[in-house]
């Protein structure tokens with residue numbers, strides 16, 4: 001994945017979105033719309049983000065879908081949006097629909113047995129970092145711990161995980177603040193691809209994510225979609241463009257709302273747009289501020 005070398009505005013994305021028969025917005029949570037916190041239950045969304053997302057849900061005829069490494073129900077309890085949107089948890093292994101219907105992707109008994117064996121083995125070791133067992137994975141988290149502890153435990157656990165990787169369809173996946181041994185079959189791309197199977201072919205989607213697991217989702221996007229890397233610094237990515245949190249995310253969501261406000265299928269926004277803002281959107285449909293630096297939509301780098 002080459003680093004994004006150009007920072008051109010994706011000039012046609014929001015105009016394409018405004019005409020789309022179906023709109024899909026995929027969102028990662030930690031690091032994308034919420035800052036990291038050593039206590040994961042206390043990682044709440046950046047200011048104004050929840051208000052913007054509620055407005056987007058209420059007024060733009062958009063299907064909002066969270067795609068997270070967290071357990072789906074855990075994230076559902078943290079989100080203030082109503083109705084609670086669809087949530088894909090455990091990186092594509094869990095699906096929790098807005099009506100409460102829950103689905104877990106099928107896992108092989110041999111995989112579950114190996115993961116349980118690994119968890120039991122690690123519990124006999126002197127590990128200070130947090131070990132978490134989720135459907136289809138065992139994860140090590142070191143956020144908030146001293147670097148000396150994190151380094152020592154990471155080396156120990158990586159040694160165990162590496163011995164299992166490549167067997168029984170398991171692999172090691174790194175993420176911000178840890179890594180996990182997980183079933184390789186399902187990734188965040190699972191959520192994107194399953195959603196596309198249910199969507200109309202000319203739907204338009206965007207995926208906002210910050211971390212390595214989000215790269216699989218970026219690669220699953222179609223030519224008409226937009227992958228947005230949310231990061232304080234640019235890095236190698238399969239996304240189309242890059243924004244800095246939280247300002248860039250707020251500006252992106254604001255532009256999404258504004259571009260869809262004239263859709264007769266949606267409810268009117270509580271604050272009518274000015275003629276000036278309409279003109280700006282037409283001339284600069286995606287230029288939402290200084291921190292918005294995008295590359296031409298459709299120019300993939302995977």
Ligand SMILES: [Mg+2]
Nearest residue numbers: 028030031211
């Ligand atoms: Mg993240």
